[in-house]
Amino acid sequence: MTHCFPRDQRDHTMTPLELRRAVRSGQFRVPTAGYCGAFAQANLVILPKAHADDFLRFCQRNPKACPLLAVGEPGQWNLPALGCDLDVRRDVPAYYVYRDGALAAEAETLAELWRDDMVAFAIGCSFSFEQMLMQAGIALRHVEQGRNVAMYRTNIANQAAGPFAGNMVVSMRPMKARDAIRAVQITSRFPAIHGAPVHLGDPAEIGIVDVGRPDFGDAVDILPGELPVFWACGVTPQEAIRGAGLALVLTHKPGYMLVTDITNASLAAF
């Protein structure tokens, strides 16, 4: 798959609505990182109403990993809180289909799988705060190295709700201490997009044995004088979903996010 839109046209040519319509018409099937940079992107979880209340409580109890941007009513595939003319079944460039707790398929649309009892959850995504960090002059190694961010399973237990439990997954970005301090300040302003880091310094303190071998994404270099800084990650709910073993759960494919009309700036708590 190639980029349908040259990189030098990103953000300059598309509004979030235009991007969603490009997805819906099949023209856009690539990762959304870097597109519509002023606007929040969202993790998507869709599950049957029978499990939606448990999952809502799971998000409420684990807000750093699962900050909720919007929750639909059963059967509601538009989420006006996220944007106009938005369709969670068709506006994400790639979906995952989980059956019985295991990834069963990828899909380009959920039109066939959608049911009237499905409830959609939109969860904040670190793409938003990464933009804020880069605007503040903080270089992000995985962006520099053209890699996916490094993610790790930790020993930080989630607060369970119904069948949803497991441990927190974190993303890691290495930086100098002065940048880490600035990054705490910047990301603290955005509780809806994972907020402040949950840890920095020694990875072993949160149960990470080998920081050079992430559980998801790509390893990145940690240079002398840098600290690894760890944020709660939106992969946490996908892990909890696997663990719950439900018959059917639909999600976005990591990196292929739902692009909303919510400006990142509007999510600042202060």
Place this chain on the structure above:
Amino acid sequence: MTHCFPRDQRDHTMTPLELRRAVRSGQFRVPTAGYCGAFAQANLVILPKAHADDFLRFCQRNPKACPLLAVGEPGQWNLPALGCDLDVRRDVPAYYVYRDGALAAEAETLAELWRDDMVAFAIGCSFSFEQMLMQAGIALRHVEQGRNVAMYRTNIANQAAGPFAGNMVVSMRPMKARDAIRAVQITSRFPAIHGAPVHLGDPAEIGIVDVGRPDFGDAVDILPGELPVFWACGVTPQEAIRGAGLALVLTHKPGYMLVTDITNASLAAF
């Protein structure tokens, strides 16, 4: 010297004005840590008008080490911005007298040394943010161990102004990473009392060779799983004053601060 006021009466019996009057009448000659905890305490620097403009620019250029709470006019010994019925010549429990860049004497009052060309500078003090940290449940090792905070000379150069230059002095408090992150959040709200840390983690990154041997104050233990967290320190201007070698500069004695009527809460930037 013994405490004139039993510790169990601290804060409960004295307003800042009452404490200043106790100092002025000679009844209070002890360190001010822990007294009038809701109110800001200040570092005091008094120097002749001939050097005051340079020192003011030095503070402006180094706001993390020298956050100004108030500056007087030449000869002005009351500073209404800091409190009512306040006299910088007599309301500090102990003073230092620097002559030709060297500590020449201690004094209980500046009544004899005050001149009509003297300008008083009041600089924020970390006692204020320490109270905020402890209220947030973050234990401070030097308080637990009954020691003075550990302070270090760094290789972080101050921005010079006139004869005032030198390097930043920092205070260090060891804590777990999660507390360090919370401490960044809390102290970021108080730019008038040194603000966010300037460094955390490896002391060598800011030129500290042996964290077990502070240049001022007392060494404290750093336990496994803890990071040293470093804040700009109000000793920085005293170091710059020594380096400037002026004929006469008057300051508070470290730990014996000017207690103001300014509530710490009112200094929160947000």
